[in-house]
Amino acid sequence: MSRTVYVNGDYLPEEEAKISIFDRGFLMADGVYEVTSVLGGKLIDFDGHAKRLERSLKELDMAAPVTMDELLAIHRELVAKNAIVDGAVYLQVTRGSAGDRDFAFPDPEKVPSSLVLFTQSKPGMAYDPKVQKGISVISIDDIRWGRRDIKTVQLLYPSMGKMMAKAAGADDAWMVEDGMVTEGTSNNAYIVKGGKIITRALSNDILHGITRAAVLRFAREAQMEVEERSFSIDEAKDADEAFITSASTFVMPVVKIDGAAVGEGKPGRVALRLREIYLDESCKAGI
Incomplete structure (x- = not known):
């Protein structure tokens, strides 16, 4: 049908x-x-x-x-x-x-x-088995146009980034501009260090993610510390945790960046707790 x-x-x-x-x-x-x-x-x-x-x-x-x-x-x-x-x-x-x-x-x-x-x-999209083991990402140059805050259908380079990741045996790619991570091919990027959630601040450089806004609001309500600033791939590799957010993946742990394990190389406590909170609160507020 x-x-x-x-x-x-x-x-x-x-x-x-x-x-x-x-x-x-x-x-x-x-x-x-x-x-x-x-x-x-x-x-x-x-x-x-x-x-x-x-x-x-x-x-x-x-x-x-x-x-x-x-x-x-x-x-x-x-x-x-x-x-x-x-x-x-x-x-x-x-x-x-x-x-x-x-x-x-x-x-x-x-x-x-x-x-x-x-x-x-x-x-069963809320129960993606990838959550239990996390995903891997590679870093690629960000060569998109300058108004990434507008959600246009110009998705050729993000699609190419997905294919670069696939060719490298990874799940996704994080784009890097001037040495700093902008975002994933179809998601916002985060790291966690010392319990602090770090993600790039809103600007024309990244999409203003709807899931991002909700997750950060829930994090602050849960008394988690949030810092909106840029971070490099090296800082991400040295983080305790990493994760992405999007409308389709919700909160997804990242356990490997350019082949290097992040933290203990498995989904972290903060990412898993944020996913749990997001799904619970969002389902209650769904219309």
Whole structure:
């Protein structure tokens, strides 16, 4: 049975879903996206994702195709139509199609933004077996554009980073700029030293992670010390723990960086406790 997807106002079987070959998301990567996790049939951190979407659209001067209330209703309808218990809802907004290719933006009064959503079913995603052993990462140069705070569909280099990691026998890559870690290919990066959680401060250099915001809030509420600053790969290798956060992995321990074990080479106490708190609190707050 195929999925039901959403394309510009219509709910369709995925086989019937189509967009124009002139859509600027296809031709120019002129679009933004969000991924909202679903646990127990509930949307996790939807409000945070909606607000970040609004910010991304504003930064690119792109019109919102629907209101955020309408977007929530579409999410819920797709979750119901596809019987998603655990998984994700992917949404993408592009500047639409003006019927031809042009570097100049089309007039938003004449060319509406395009909106596409689909679901992914991931049973048991909160119980990923990788958590018990942790993941490994390699370091790569960060050569992306300068506005990483906007969640655009320009994901070629992060995809290349994933493949570099795979070729090296690792799970993911941490990107490094001017000697300091920016973030993972699709996640925010952290280390723990002396019980202190250290992660790069928000700026145009990194994505303002929704899971990041929630995890740091929960950490502070649990009386954990948080320091938002840059750190190097060498400092990360010398840390007691390391981990990543994202909407799909929640909190995932990192146990090896460029082949070197982090701490004891196994998931650390802080990362595991943060994952436990995040899942518990987020599921209770899900909508």
